[in-house]
Amino acid sequence: MLACNFGKLEEEISLVNNSKAQWFHIDVMDGIFVPNISFGTPIMKIFQQKAEKPLDVHLMIVNPENYIQKFADLGSEIITVHIEASTHLHRNIQKIKSLGIKAGVALNPHTPVSSLSSIINDIDLVCLMSVNPGFGGQKFIENTFDKVAELRNLIINSGSSALIEIDGGVNEDNSNKLFDLGANVLVAGSTVFKSKNPTNTISKLISG
């Protein structure tokens, strides 16, 4: 939703409600972990009230442990924290799960998939950043394809049921390949909201 028009947020939410998209992906940025500030809990409250699909909340913030409870109270179905922002990642995951919420871990482009090997069985989702987090509209980083394949192997070999989510630069040129390699969830912002017909773009991204 980072790429939507916040001046008409309710219309944008209703567009997604009426599309084939399955989740709302909500990027929370603090201006410290990433260069930009996006929005905080007042906007999240509007998603909670108006969105009719699960809220997939991606915390691009330092000290995410201080905000897990707050975003849980605001209707998150999935909360994803960054491995690079979590000194005590296992504790953060347990905290999210203790609130009855699915726990995700996000990796920046430079962070190897192998860094998840000790935690992969404890998490519900891995978010692979396919751009450097902090801005919408960036170009897809090609080595993400190899990371998806590697992550899929890790998940299969460990018996984990974690979903693979790709976040950044997803478009109609790479979506099929990502699904073929094992991605389960594609996040699309600018590709959808800057297109002439966002509803059709969502359908195309899903069906290939």
Ligand code: ZN
């Ligand atoms: Zn995100």
